[in-house]
């Protein structure tokens with residue numbers, strides 16, 4: 001059997017038009033040896049979940065800068081579960097106030113990475129927690 | 133209860149299709165049993181390859197073509213291949229960005245794949261991935277190749293019709309014609325025909341193709357279609373020429389011939405691959421491989437006679453001692 005690669009969807013839910021953060025994250029994951037599906041701007045939770053399904057993704061990475069995380073992140077989790085994708089690791093990042101983090105974790109986001117997070121830390125977290 | 137993945141693929145379950153594709157990519161042993169069951173249900177769809185330089189508009193054209201196929205009532209499977217970095221082993225698969233609208237269409241299944249070191253513009257598993265999509269009931273399969281380099285010939289082996297996408301201002305076309313990339317195409321699309329230089333490019337390609345036909349008579353003359361993928365211009369003409377090429381191949385019997393040759397190559401390749409795997413495993417298990425390498429390095433053995441010795445040890449054909 002060939003070496004398994006981690007497949008990660010990088011998505012930016014919401015309507016704002018900046019994807020620099022998401023593109024940078026994509027590069028970081030690719031540099032770490034992962035196969036990164038970059039989906040582009042303005043993704044709905046349904047589109048993100050369907051992409052994860054078709055790509056058989058191990059991880060979904062959500063990036064948000066526009067303050068929509070409290071609505072969108074849990075919606076993505078719910079939509080993924082609705083499609084039976086229970087073992088997909090979901091992580092979030094971007095500009096997210098500390099006080100929002102506990103609720104997001106309760107909603108099923110495995111970890112939230114703030115703007116200052118070291119990229120190694122994100123990569124390590126994914127490698128440790130991804131389904132085997 | 134265990135899931136019968138082959139059965140689920142045949143029912144069209146996207147989840148099962150996605151999982152079997154992963155097995156194929158990873159060379160997982162579960163793939164083989166599955167493919168055995170799926171094989172009788174493959175070969176019913178038409179396979180179209182989309183190749184051309186990075187940025188030529190392959191993904192945009194694939195997106196627009198798919199919309200047209202869908203409005204004709206056909207379902208579509210898309211395989212989009214991007215390169216694996218030889219340094220990190222990672223890959224950025226960005227083709228879905230141009231196909232966003234198709235994501236929620238249940239009649240469309242898109243899979244992005246990395247080359248994982250395979251050369252020729254595709255990944256090793258692409259041929260089998262196409263088969264899984266066929267077995268799941270997709271009418272049309274579109275393959276978008278990597279588009280790097282001038283050796284994008286693999287797609288021709290898998291696709292029934294290959295479209296080469298050219299754009300004005302992306303280097304010397306005549307150069308790539310010389311290198312042989314041009315020979316693979318059944319249809320030429322001059323995309324970004326909204327940009328300056330498109331007419332000249334069109335003239336160059338027309339000229340070159342008519343020179344070609346002077347040297348070798350071909351039953352099929354590749355049409356040249358001008359497109360603007362972003363504006364949905366020329367797409368129905370492109371689709372029409374795909375249909376014409378298909379009809380031509382059906383009428384002349386060349387489609388059958390192509391598929392016969394493909395089956396021959398695939399079967400040989402599978403045997404080759406399996407033999408290699410078995411022998412490699414056999415040699416690695418008892419540490420013999422390492423000993424052989426040392427013997428070669430210290431001039432006690434040479435790889436040529438070792439090769440013959442190993443092969444005759446592992447393979448006995450009837451009638452040969």
Ligand SMILES: Nc1nc2c(ncn2[C@@H]2O[C@H](COP(=O)(O)OP(=O)(O)O)[C@@H](O)[C@H]2O)c(=O)[nH]1
Nearest residue numbers: 186187188189190191192323324359360361362
């Ligand atoms: N002007 C113009 N731009 C186009 C056209 N088709 C695609 N593009 C743009 O070219 C870029 C690359 O397109 P893409 O489909 O990703 O190319 P690929 O790398 O071959 O898959 C994108 O910015 C597209 O919007 C076209 O017909 N005209």
Ligand SMILES: [Mg+2]
Nearest residue numbers: 190191226227
């Ligand atoms: Mg592309």
